[in-house]
Amino acid sequence: MDKRANPAPGFQRNPDKVITIEPYRGAVTVRAGETVIARSTRARLLSEPPYTAVFYIPFDDIDFSKLARAEHSTHCPYKGNASYWSVLPAGESGKDAMWAYEQPFDEMTEIRDHGAFYTGKVTIEATPS
Template identity: 50%
Template sequence: MSNPSPGLKRDPGHAITITPYPGTVTVKFGEVVVASTRNALELKEATYPPVLYVPFADIYFEHLLASDTKTRCPFKGEASYWSVTGQGEGEPDVMWTYAHPYDEVARIKDHGAFYPHKVTIDAG
């Protein structure tokens, strides 16, 4: 079933590219590693900074808890959020995912992206 992006109908010049990230990506909350992969995807969208998406298989969900937060992007779809706990502390909504992304960005399904101001992202 097709799930085209309604945003691209209004703004077909809005560029989104998704490519394999060539290095290793490690995400930490304090000293707790919450994700580590050599299979990240790099999403570049219009004038926004690039975002790294980590495959679910390389995310340590035992440190994450689904939150009630949802947002909608006209170019990617509805995002769900996850909070992190670790070292006796927590931080809300550190990761977002698209369970049913629009066709144009289908590659980010089953991947999570993290806010760099809430966790440490080492990409090399």
Template identity: 50%
Template sequence: MSPEAAGSHAEELSIEPFDGTVTVRFSDAVIASTRRARILQEPGREPVLYIPFEDIYFDFLKRANHSTRCPIKGTASYWDVSAVGDGARNVMWAYETPNPVASAIADHGAFDERLVSIDADPIPDTAHRPHLAE
């Protein structure tokens, strides 16, 4: 991808707070749980939830010897998981020092939903509930 194309996509990248609870499970173990997740949206891709490192249970994770480079976000590091007698490789990634456009996901991890179960429960929007006539 040319720098010009990467720049145009960077302008369309959005990172917003997720208003609700996110829980990540591997096998029967909860490996992350938060009410402070962020949702990253990029054109042409599914939205991705990022969880603050403080809410990830790193006891189940081990840094992998794998990384990838995104021209928009920067370099991603990966972690393997081991829990309840099972394991998987490259289950979580993080942009520990992301490019400026993605700075809101620094010190946050995202999980491969093909390898883990991700429950994202939004807080109900009670302000817009219809009122029934009495």
């Protein structure tokens, strides 16, 4: 029996589900128009086929003064409950543009205190080093 405090039920039900998290070697910048929302050289790249890979940026590298916490939330059986933020400089198109797993399942602790952004709501520039 799994004795971890917060195990992911999805991993127990589907051992074939493969999610990888790797450090991104380079810089990631998130913008709304000309306004920089986040800039990091410590981003992590989460791959979860068949979905497109996603950058997770440390909270310390995100300008939360340009965000507003949203009421929207979702649940992933592999990562946990996601909270959302709207990107204020993006206006209506920035609604719920960033999400984060503040209390992820034990298998996903590498993305705790990291936020990810929808590519259709902001511009994400990744420059490999």
